[in-house]
Amino acid sequence: MAQKRSIFEEVGADTRPVPPATPGLIDRGQGGARGAIRMWLVLIFVLVASMIVVGGLTRLTDSGLSITEWKPVTGALPPMTDAAWSEEFAKYQASPEYQLQNKGMELAAFKSIFWWEWGHRQLGRVIGLVWALGFVGFLAARKIPAGWTGRLLGLGALGGLQGAIGWWMVSSGLKGEMVDVASYRLATHLGIAFVILGLTAWYVLLLGRSEAELLQARRAREGKLFSLSTGLMHFAFLQILLGALVAGIDAGRAFPTWPDMNGQFFPADAFYVPGRPLWAAFFENPGLVQFMHRMAGYLLVAFGVVVYLRGRKSAHGATRTAFLAILCMLILQMVLGIVTALTAAHLHVAITHQLGAILLWVLILRARYLSQYPVAGSIREGTQ
Structure with a gap:
């Protein structure tokens, strides 16, 4: 004969021990x-x-x-x-x-x-x-x-x-x-x-961060900001290559004036290289190479401002700070470039300018990373 059950008995009660949950299945293996x-x-x-x-x-x-x-x-x-x-x-x-x-x-x-x-x-x-x-x-x-x-x-x-x-x-x-x-x-x-x-x-x-954390962070990905930072990365890389062309032919020592180039906006004989075709001037003429590096620098800073204005609207505090750091470094790097030109590529100034390029490169990559994998802030801790 079945035993009577209390109407107050919890349905489905089980006194057997429950095994602990196993977290991190995404990261397993x-x-x-x-x-x-x-x-x-x-x-x-x-x-x-x-x-x-x-x-x-x-x-x-x-x-x-x-x-x-x-x-x-x-x-x-x-x-x-x-x-x-x-x-x-x-x-x-x-x-x-x-x-x-x-x-x-x-x-x-x-x-x-x-x-x-x-x-x-x-x-x-x-x-x-x-x-x-x-x-x-x-x-x-x-x-x-x-x-x-x-x-x-x-x-x-x-x-x-x-x-x-x-x-x-x-x-x-x-x-x-x-x-x-x-x-x-x-x-x-x-x-x-x-x-x-x-x-x-x-x-x-x-x-x-773990694979699970990256997967979770990517759900808040800021696609437009990621695209802009990717474009900034490519532009900065182009400027680095132009800087190498300047260093390769000692063009940084040829025009120690700013904002002009020895009294001219566009250097004289910019497309002339003795015994070489016209296209060679883009690699071998000091005036043209330095002019390209200067103009690209101005455009890079201008584009950096645009990217920063978009980045400061991010919903994530770490991302906003990352894009502010880029803007500050861009301005500092431009100043270092000007001083490098004015000192005819003095050893210490020129190498500091190169160090600036490394730091700027890393800051851009970090901002790009935070656009792809944002770090969630906390309203309570004031990091939102």
């Missing part, structure tokens, strides 16, 4: 060593940024052609004896730069420029080694998150390509009557460096 890989990429980012700065100093000190051979392995060791130094110096003395520009240079002066170029190449080897050890280690330990193996391998491939492009650039200054490297090759070399730097920064930002 995808997490890997996100934190460790992120720190490894931060190290690579710092090394690549240092590489760009050392490369700039190598160019500004006219040291880039001091080593006339490409020896990726054996070149890691510098000359150890007087005889080795004499042999290295003799190779440089056979180069066009020595014959046409540095005739009579003594061994002590040669050593000074040699160390800049050797240090630049050595830093490249260090970056390659850090990448290889990290990638192989994480891969062997099966700690790379799902979908990240190709991205991390791609960074290494770009690094290897960059080494080859570096020699392609240097070799252009070791033949004919060239006393500098070809400016378009220098621009390619610097451009790839900023691509590597940008990808590394983007990966560091992505690894700062």
Whole structure:
């Protein structure tokens, strides 16, 4: 006979223990060593940024052609004896730069420029080694998150390509009557460096949050702002390439006046390069190259203002702050560019201008990231 039940009995009551919920199903099998890989990429980012700065100093000190051979392995060791130094110096003395520009240079002066170029190449080897050890280690330990193996391998491939492009650039200054490297090759070399730097920064930002957090954040994506910041990123990259063309032919030292260029808005003989076709002036005429860099700088700042005005309307406080930082850095970078021109590319000013380009590049990428993956603020904490 069935037992009578109380009308107040809770329906479906079950005294058995309920197992705890298992959160993070999206990240299951995808997490890997996100934190460790992120720190490894931060190290690579710092090394690549240092590489760009050392490369700039190598160019500004006219040291880039001091080593006339490409020896990726054996070149890691510098000359150890007087005889080795004499042999290295003799190779440089056979180069066009020595014959046409540095005739009579003594061994002590040669050593000074040699160390800049050797240090630049050595830093490249260090970056390659850090990448290889990290990638192989994480891969062997099966700690790379799902979908990240190709991205991390791609960074290494770009690094290897960059080494080859570096020699392609240097070799252009070791033949004919060239006393500098070809400016378009220098621009390619610097451009790839900023691509590597940008990808590394983007990966560091992505690894700062879990896949589930990124998926949740993307639901609040600000598409228009993301598109504008992407356009600003491309424009800034173009300006970086133009800056490399300026550095490649020492155009920054040719017109130490502002806002005019030696008394003119548009420089005289801007399309003239002896013995070269008209198109070559866009790469080899100092006046035209610097004019393009100046005009692009003004337009970049103007576009940056437009992007900021849109960014300040974002519903997310972190995003608004990120676009304000871009605007401030754009203005500072323009001032640094003007001072660089007025001082005829003084070493310290010019390298500070290059550092400004790195910082601006990263700030644009961060604002773009926050447009794609906004950080939700809190009204209670005043971060909305």
